[in-house]
Amino acid sequence: xxxxxNLKLAPPPRSxxxxxxxxxxRSIGWISDQIAQIAEGKTPMWWWLxxxxxxxLATMLFVMLAYLVSTGVGVWGPGHPVMWGWxxxxxxxxIGIGHAGTLISAILFLLRQKWRTAVNRAAExxxxxxxxxxxxxxxxxxxxxxxxxxxxPLPNSNSIWPQFRSxxxxxxFAVSTYFTVSALFWYIGLVPDLAVMRDRAKTKIRKFxxxxxxxxxxxxxxxxxxxxxxxxxxxxxxxxxxxxxxxIVSLDFAVSQLPGWHTTIFPPYxxxxxxxxxxxxxxTLLIPLxxxxxxxxxxxxxxxxxxxxxxxxxxxxxxxxxxxxxxxAWYGGNPFERTIFMNRAFGTFWWGYWTMIACNVVFPQLFxxxxxxxxxxxxxxxxxxxxxxxxxxxxxxxxTSLYRDFIPANWGYxxxxxxxxxxxxxxxxxxxxxxxxxxxxLPVIAISEVKGVTPQADPHHPLGGAKGGHH
Amino acid sequence: xxxIFPKWTNHLxxxxxxxxLLLGSAVVAxxxxxxxxxxxxVGYQPIQPVAFSHExxxxxxxxxxxxxxxxxxxxxxSNIPSASTCMNCHSQVLKDDPKLALVRESALSGKPIPWIQxxxxxxxxxxxxxxxxNRGVSCVKCHGNVNHLDEVRQxxxxxxxxxxxxxxxxxxxxxxxxKITDLDWKPSDPNFQKNHGxxxxxxxxxxxxxxxxxxxx
Numbered sequence: 001x002x003x004x005x006n007l008k009l010a011p012p013p014r015s016x017x018x019x020x021x022x023x024x025x026r027s028i029g030w031i032s033d034q035i036a037q038i039a040e041g042k043t044p045m046w047w048w049l050x051x052x053x054x055x056x057l058a059t060m061l062f063v064m065l066a067y068l069v070s071t072g073v074g075v076w077g078p079g080h081p082v083m084w085g086w087x088x089x090x091x092x093x094x095i096g097i098g099h100a101g102t103l104i105s106a107i108l109f110l111l112r113q114k115w116r117t118a119v120n121r122a123a124e125x126x127x128x129x130x131x132x133x134x135x136x137x138x139x140x141x142x143x144x145x146x147x148x149x150x151x152x153p154l155p156n157s158n159s160i161w162p163q164f165r166s167x168x169x170x171x172x173f174a175v176s177t178y179f180t181v182s183a184l185f186w187y188i189g190l191v192p193d194l195a196v197m198r199d200r201a202k203t204k205i206r207k208f209x210x211x212x213x214x215x216x217x218x219x220x221x222x223x224x225x226x227x228x229x230x231x232x233x234x235x236x237x238x239x240x241x242x243x244x245x246x247x248i249v250s251l252d253f254a255v256s257q258l259p260g261w262h263t264t265i266f267p268p269y270x271x272x273x274x275x276x277x278x279x280x281x282x283x284t285l286l287i288p289l290x291x292x293x294x295x296x297x298x299x300x301x302x303x304x305x306x307x308x309x310x311x312x313x314x315x316x317x318x319x320x321x322x323x324x325x326x327x328x329a330w331y332g333g334n335p336f337e338r339t340i341f342m343n344r345a346f347g348t349f350w351w352g353y354w355t356m357i358a359c360n361v362v363f364p365q366l367f368x369x370x371x372x373x374x375x376x377x378x379x380x381x382x383x384x385x386x387x388x389x390x391x392x393x394x395x396x397x398x399x400t401s402l403y404r405d406f407i408p409a410n411w412g413y414x415x416x417x418x419x420x421x422x423x424x425x426x427x428x429x430x431x432x433x434x435x436x437x438x439x440x441x442l443p444v445i446a447i448s449e450v451k452g453v454t455p456q457a458d459p460h461h462p463l464g465g466a467k468g469g470h471h
Numbered sequence: 472x473x474x475i476f477p478k479w480t481n482h483l484x485x486x487x488x489x490x491x492l493l494l495g496s497a498v499v500a501x502x503x504x505x506x507x508x509x510x511x512x513v514g515y516q517p518i519q520p521v522a523f524s525h526e527x528x529x530x531x532x533x534x535x536x537x538x539x540x541x542x543x544x545x546x547x548x549s550n551i552p553s554a555s556t557c558m559n560c561h562s563q564v565l566k567d568d569p570k571l572a573l574v575r576e577s578a579l580s581g582k583p584i585p586w587i588q589x590x591x592x593x594x595x596x597x598x599x600x601x602x603x604x605n606r607g608v609s610c611v612k613c614h615g616n617v618n619h620l621d622e623v624r625q626x627x628x629x630x631x632x633x634x635x636x637x638x639x640x641x642x643x644x645x646x647x648x649x650k651i652t653d654l655d656w657k658p659s660d661p662n663f664q665k666n667h668g669x670x671x672x673x674x675x676x677x678x679x680x681x682x683x684x685x686x687x688x
Contacts (some may be wrong), residue, residue, distance in 0.1 A: 157506060158631035198475060211475035 021115055021453045023297045028451050031298065035445045036200055038293050043440065046292055051436045057429020064423040065140055073143045075419040082402040082414040087137040089394040090424050092249055093277070094134035094431075095175065096270075096390060099242060100278020101127025102182055105189070106238035109231075115306055117449035118299050121193075122289065123282050124186040125442075129434040130281070131179045133427040138171065167251040174248040178241050185234040191217050192227065193443040246274040253397065260340040260401035263328065269321035273390060276314035276360070279307050280386030285435065287380045289444070298445055305373045311386060312367035318393075319361035336406065344400040348413065352392045352399075359389025516624030517587040521573050523622070529654070530618040536610055536652040547599040551586055554578035589623050590614065597688045606675050607645030611654040612637065618654045634686065638679040642668030645677065 022031065068075050078085035101123040108116040139148055151172045153162050162169050195217035198210035217223055250270035253261035283304070290299040329341040345353050363385050366372045373379065399414045438444070455461050504510060528534045537543060539552040554577035561571055577584045590613070592598050604610075610617070615626025627633060637644045645668055650656045658664035671677070 156632075157511065157628070159635040160631070204477070207475050208477075208480075 019300075019302055020455050021118065021300070021302070022450060022455075023300050026297050026454070028454065028456060031450055031454070032196060032200075032447055034295065034298070035443050035447050035450075036196060038444055039197065039440055039442060040200065040202075047436060047440060050432065054429050054432035054436060057426055058433045059429070060422055061136075061426025061430050064419055064426055065136070067419065068140055068423070069143075069145055073141060075417060076141075076423075077414065077416040077420050081405050081410045081412045082399055084398050084402065085414060086416050086420040086424060087141045088252070089391065089398050090427065091134050091137040092270075092394045093387075093391050094130045094137075094427065095249060096246060096274035096277045097281045097387070098127040098130040098134065098178070098182070098278065099246060099271070099274035100282050101125070101130075102178070102185075102238050102242045103275050103278065104282070105185060106235045107242055109235045110239060114453045115303055117446055117453055118303055119282060119286060119307070119445075120449075121186075121189065121442075121446045122286060122438075122444055123278075124182060124189070125435065125438045125444075126281060126285060127182050127278075128179070128186060129431050129438075131175065131182065132434070133431050135175060135179070136427065136430075138168075138175075167248065167255045170248045171252060174241075174245045178245045181234065181238050181241055185231075185238055188227070188230050188234055189446060189449075190442065191215055192219065192448040193446060195219065196447055197443060242275075243271055246270045253401075258401050259334065259336040260344065260397070263325065265321055265324055265328070269318065269325075272314045272317035272321065273360075273393060276311060276318055277387055277390035279311045279314065280383045280390070283307055283311070283379060283383035284387065287376055287383070289439075291376075293439075293444070295445065298450055301374055304376070304379060305370075308367045308373040308379060311383070312364050315360055315364035315367075315386070319357075322357065322361065340401055340404075343404055344396055347400065348403065349396065349400050352396050356389050356392040356396055359385040360393060363389075511628035511630050512625050513628050514624060515589060516622060517589065519587055519622060520585050522570060525617040525623055526619055526621045536654075543600045544604050545601055547597075547601060549600045554584060589625055590629065592629060596686050598686070604651055605648070606677050607648060607651065607671055608637070609646055609651050609654065609656070612644060616654050635681065638681050638685075641677050641679040642672050644668070645671050647671070 026034075076085060076087060078087070101120075104116050104123045105120045105127075108120075139145060142148060150156075150160055151162060151169070162172075191214055194210050194214035198207060198214050201207040201210055247267035247270065250266035254263060254266035256262060286299055287304070290296055326341055326345075329337045343349075363382050366378070366382065403414055404411045451457060528539075529536060539556055540549045541552070541556075543549040554574050557571075557574050558578045561568075561574060565571060573584055576582075613627055613629065614623075617623055617626075620626075643664060646656065646658075647667075658667075
């Protein structure tokens, strides 16, 4: 390969040049150092400042759960006529947040969206922790939690068998599958990076722990080949889950005959809402993270920009779904359906509806404008609005379809109890406790994958490939 | 590269394997005990204050169950006879037998004999004897062949599965009313039970409810 050609190609115009995914020509060594050091060395002050309140809130969660289990589910707000309350709202909300992780890790992987590599690890961690927070609510709402195993088809001396015609049963399987696959996917992706942590470890315990979980990774070609295959298979398995889990969650509502719930638009509308809220949460977490951990060159403005665009797209789908619900309520000619929707927007809980519209439909429209997508503070505030809006969406769906029954004598109002509020706040504690532990013990960004998308990783790059000597 | 794992970890896989084996055995043993009829009190046979033999009375002498358990067709509860029922015969038969001292004392004083209950369903289960007995469920279905038992013991597990097995398939388990207390009765051939059971279900409108509140009220 010694011949040289004299053919000169004009460089492409600047506007067409690809923006590199890792900026400032950072070297491969810098990537390892910068990411791994977050989980190494002395625990920084900001971490403690975030961790202590988080763990206190998490403790409060467990106190609340102990109070609920020892006293009974009556300590929560639901009661006639609103028999579903904050528990299902929080369940759906958290599980929805989890969806961004799988979308980023699986669908964007299959679509060869290379920018996903900088955010997928943290997003997957977020997914797993969010699903944990979500799972708490259905488990404890049964009251006698020690009978929770009845949800699974285990032969028993009571001849009790799950009712497979109930969407609540489908939920059990959808969510537990989702959690298992997400956790596996996350772990498989972690293996090469755990080996990096192992090789950098200074203490015996760290070396042992990372050594154990990196499964003897040496980075040989065979390891990489098996790894890539496993990763691809898991990406394929996770992809349908992105769509199926929240579809099934939506069927909890849509399969019932209640006006406002019994609509065919629910599954796609819920999936879009889930991805929307998930990206909201990813932005909420990553914008401070990239600044505090000095990862601006890895999680670049381009990443933020792309995530804002996904948020805008899914937010607009959700807005379309809100509009379509109203259209069908009118066009379908069912007076009960119409009444429910008029009540939703202009009834007792009008404030929740318009909070939802503002946060989910109106504010994200700002992301059409590039200037706003590049204003970090604005993006961060809007990302929090997204999740406030999505919480109110579930609140509106659950409460407004229930609080006014077909018979006016059954009409009522819904109020959460202090236990409802403290339990919900407590799940934030659990979520952030887990997320902060993740930051301190695991590489927060997929080191090996980010290296793969640097310009140097390309063999044709002047600095790339195996340079040095003939080849 | 220095050693990642210290030397003692060489034995770790073996230790984990042995530990897993032990834990697995414990789980199997636990399931074996707690999930089988032994745990549901099958074989429970307390020592009764009077060693009453069902084998002699119901078996050899052929006393009908309802002679003593007289309310079983009318009440949710199958009564234990008072001592006066015993004395109908025992005022003349074995009237000085020392084994019957407590029976005579009870008949005289009116203070009941402290029998120990053998068959017991949990408090959250509503079971009605008369409903079952009047719709062709023989005593033998739940109590076993007490006519061949010297002293009564629990023969059947009486678990929820046990109830549901019958409730889900009443035709295979019910018989004509005149055979209810004939504990040794067997259908002449399996087809008879199949066809006749179906007829009885239809004729008596046997519902054998399976909703929760049928038993858990």
